Amino acid sequence: MHSKEQICHDDYQKTADWILSQTQHRPKVAIICGSGLGMLADALKLQDSFHYSDIPGFPQSTVQGHAGRLVFGELKGKTCVCMQGRFHMYEGHSLCKVTFPVRVFKLLGVETLIVTNAAGALADGYCNGDIMIIRDHINMPGLAGLNPLNGPNDDKFGPRFPPMSGVYDKDLRRLAKDICKSLGYSQFVQEGVYCMVGGPNFESIAEARFLHKLGADAVGMSTAPEVLVASHCGMKVFGLSLITNKVVKDYDDTEKVNHEGVLGVSKMRSETLQTLVTELVSRLDINNNTA
Numbered sequence: 001m002h003s004k005e006q007i008c009h010d011d012y013q014k015t016a017d018w019i020l021s022q023t024q025h026r027p028k029v030a031i032i033c034g035s036g037l038g039m040l041a042d043a044l045k046l047q048d049s050f051h052y053s054d055i056p057g058f059p060q061s062t063v064q065g066h067a068g069r070l071v072f073g074e075l076k077g078k079t080c081v082c083m084q085g086r087f088h089m090y091e092g093h094s095l096c097k098v099t100f101p102v103r104v105f106k107l108l109g110v111e112t113l114i115v116t117n118a119a120g121a122l123a124d125g126y127c128n129g130d131i132m133i134i135r136d137h138i139n140m141p142g143l144a145g146l147n148p149l150n151g152p153n154d155d156k157f158g159p160r161f162p163p164m165s166g167v168y169d170k171d172l173r174r175l176a177k178d179i180c181k182s183l184g185y186s187q188f189v190q191e192g193v194y195c196m197v198g199g200p201n202f203e204s205i206a207e208a209r210f211l212h213k214l215g216a217d218a219v220g221m222s223t224a225p226e227v228l229v230a231s232h233c234g235m236k237v238f239g240l241s242l243i244t245n246k247v248v249k250d251y252d253d254t255e256k257v258n259h260e261g262v263l264g265v266s267k268m269r270s271e272t273l274q275t276l277v278t279e280l281v282s283r284l285d286i287n288n289n290t291a
């Protein structure tokens with residue numbers, strides 16, 4: 001994919017250098033906020049924030065519920081960077097652009113990526129408002145050849161052929177489950193497989209049945225490319241899906257999903273998600289760097 005969209009190491013480095021010149025924060029953890037989940041960033045103390053439009057080389061958010069701000073700060077003493085708004089393929093961004101921030105984070109010194117998203121439930125036992133700890137993913141665009149790692153491999157970031165097994169860190173998943181238990185969240189916390197589709201349309205009934213049969217518990221339009229790129233460059237990954245709707249799998253069901261409904265459920269659960277993420281970050285085994 002040698003096109004004008006090709007992004008080289010220098011491009012990531014320039015953005016990282018600009019950020020390092022603007023903030024004293026040196027994050028070891030990055031958090032990507034899903035649709036309507038931008039409030040996760042509000043918990044950060046000693047904030048420095050930048051609009052994406054002010055960051056050289058950064059793509060722009062175009063979706064409602066994605067504010068378009070990069071927020072630096074401390075969560076229980078751990079320095080984090082939080083994306084209030086992510087980029088999706090359906091907005092017209094190339095996958096290099098969608099995942100651009102992840103490589104910039106790597107150059108800032110980030111070691112752990114926490115991804116969140118809004119997703120529709122395919123699994124029969126899931127309810128709106130459930131939180132799904134992501135065990136694994138099915139990357140439909142990736143299987144079809146749409147991959148952020150297409151093109152010449154940048155060996156400075158990682159290998160040509162990265163493994164994708166065990167990408168969602170087992171210890172972090174275990175820690176999250178322990179935290180959920182102690183916070184009394186267990187009855188609405190699930191663990192399952194997230195499936196990424198391209199969007200922007202929601203799934204047809206036949207597609208929903210197909211994805212469910214494939215082994216997917218929830219479906220959304222993001223996350224897999226970011227996780228892939230993070231894992232490629234050696235970051236630990238943890239992911240959460242907020243179940244915002246049930247995906248229609250029955251021809252007698254007249255329910256119709258919409259983005260406003262998705263944002264409504266996100267809003268309802270965002271405080272719970274904030275507590276869980278804060279607790280998880282506070283228990284990560286990392287030491288802060290200083291500028």
Ligand SMILES: O=P(O)(O)O[C@@H]1C[C@H](O)[C@@H](CO)O1
Pocket residue numbers: 033034035063086088116117118119199220221222223258259262263
């Ligand atoms: O950024 P995420 O994956 O949370 O956004 C989901 C998928 C679509 O962008 C949107 C649909 O409502 O929410």
